[in-house]
Amino acid sequence: MKRLVTMKTIAKELNVSTATVSKALQDSYEIGNETKQKVWALAKQLKYELNPAGSSLRGQKTKTIAVIIPEIANNFFSLAIKGIEEIARRLDYHVLIYQTHENSEIEMAFTDSLLNGRVDGILISISSETSNNEHFRELVKKIPIVFFDRVYEDIDAVKITTDDYLSTYNATKHLIDCGCKKIAYLLALDNLSTGKKRVQGYHDALKEHNMLYTSDLIVKYDTDEAVNYNNIKNLILTHKPDGVISSIEDLALPCYYVCKELNLNIPKDLKIISFSNLNTAPLLNPSLTTITQPAFEIGKEAASILFKILHNKHVEPNESMILESELIKRDSTSCN
Amino acid sequence: MKRLVTMKTIAKELNVSTATVSKALQDSYEIGNETKQKVWALAKQLKYELNPAGSSLRGQKTKTIAVIIPEIANNFFSLAIKGIEEIARRLDYHVLIYQTHENSEIEMAFTDSLLNGRVDGILISISSETSNNEHFRELVKKIPIVFFDRVYEDIDAVKITTDDYLSTYNATKHLIDCGCKKIAYLLALDNLSTGKKRVQGYHDALKEHNMLYTSDLIVKYDTDEAVNYNNIKNLILTHKPDGVISSIEDLALPCYYVCKELNLNIPKDLKIISFSNLNTAPLLNPSLTTITQPAFEIGKEAASILFKILHNKHVEPNESMILESELIKRDSTSCN
DNA sequence: GTTATCGGCTTAAACGGTTAAGTAAATAAA
């Protein structure tokens, strides 16, 4: 199956040293034009490709980055990866993917295993499990890393996020404007700054409008779908909210199912807004009002900045970016 | 930023050779128990990780596979990747992702660039663009490769697919059973066996039931969303089908939008079935009858077989698998 | 005419790990 073409192959054929071949392929000034042409021609003919192991062993560059995310099969993350991959391809970088399944043990194992020179840098959106802050504090000292969406606030690294506080604040305000009197909140990511800001936006909006804020109206995400379903059902049955903010897509859908089961009309009985990158949001029954994060752009920005760092342009942590999410009003919050 | 821990570090510290360290870490019988313990302990303490470049340079194993797919931000493919990643992690393999955007030039560039020892094997779902069959015929001779879902029929390699013919046949039959008299087909992947089989299933079902089969009832996928929308709209306006089979998810959604615009009732005026891995299919308005491929399992199977090949268990191309898709009947094809 | 400069190449040492072959001491077999 093998028989690799290496620089040796080319060198032997042309009666030059491998050093010459290497330099010729890099278009080095040290090599004469005639020789370069010959090397290029033969390399092309033999379909020579640089061996990454040899190259990175010597040069300490792998032209590879890692992306560590909780889940791939998720609209937000798959869009983000798409953005990352597009930037990576432009610069001829390779992209390794790792899923943590929200498990911080796995997450730490992954990051540790990447410190041996397998990758030049890391893009990460951290798992929601309570995690070892200290671990990341050490990590950022050891390898270039950019956090996106789910970040550690107090770590000295570049972070690409959206304005979680304001989006949730506005979404809550939208529900209030639509006449909701009792707004529930489906809580997730609550030990990440991402999640904290979201719930804070909800909280502040309620407070400013003198509305009821009680932990009874908050349902916390569970990894078990059935549990979520039951919790939401209980919430709706016992507290009869007329509005719901879901901090993640995965909690909005069960909400729809519960309403179906309980024969509640959305939006008449219950208005729903969710963070979401569902492309079927407009086609749901009823269409879902969403806070849509620019997932693709987040991926692109995160990758761009990481590459900027890798190309030695020093990047200050304050080059962190906050992108805008969009509140897309649809029927699930229609006012009449 | 650097200062890697290498075998040399450990060797020096313990006053042994790097060979001893290497073998100790591999738990070789050549090394005494006492020495092994010391090496392991120090390796752990120093958080030593094998350098993949050095290791694969010598050993010709990278512990890395590539996944080449048309698009990441796609329910089917992101689920497949999820399956792949899960198997890979169990075996401590790393997964590189490449998107072709359905472009066969890019696809060939990727595969060629992977022949230099960057990966041990490839999982690929080929792009829908007309592509160079010959290229893949050569490729399979050079590197272990498993095709999934979108495959080249006549190439000597393992392929993991679903029963495209039967699923489409059954779906069409379902529409016929529901009373459809004029069934349209939204065509995609038509130069791949995947797409050919699907349309053949549609064709045969119609024929067996003495129903109209005409190319007028077939709309072909275009990369431009707006074009698809218009083509579907034209189809519905001019030919007034009462049923539609969509060979890909991306053509079913515009179909919904067209019906919305034209004020057509699904399923009364038009029944719709689509190949799809949408998890919101049950929540659409109306809920969508789907042919759902076991995307996650496809990814798992494809990865499993690739690893089997990589571990030298010779795998015959006839170990190819055909998994079952599920026809999930919902309101978009309800009969009354 | 001697010395510097330069163009175009080669040599050889690294990068980190693996492994065939060798060695020296201890133990077992003859």
Added chain:
DNA sequence: TTTATTTACTTAACCGTTTAAGCCGATAAC
């Protein structure tokens, strides 16, 4: 007791690439 085997290592070559250093002949500078 001598020889064979086993145990527990070490040595050194090698994987493919890069690069500092060196070399040699030719041209330019003085």
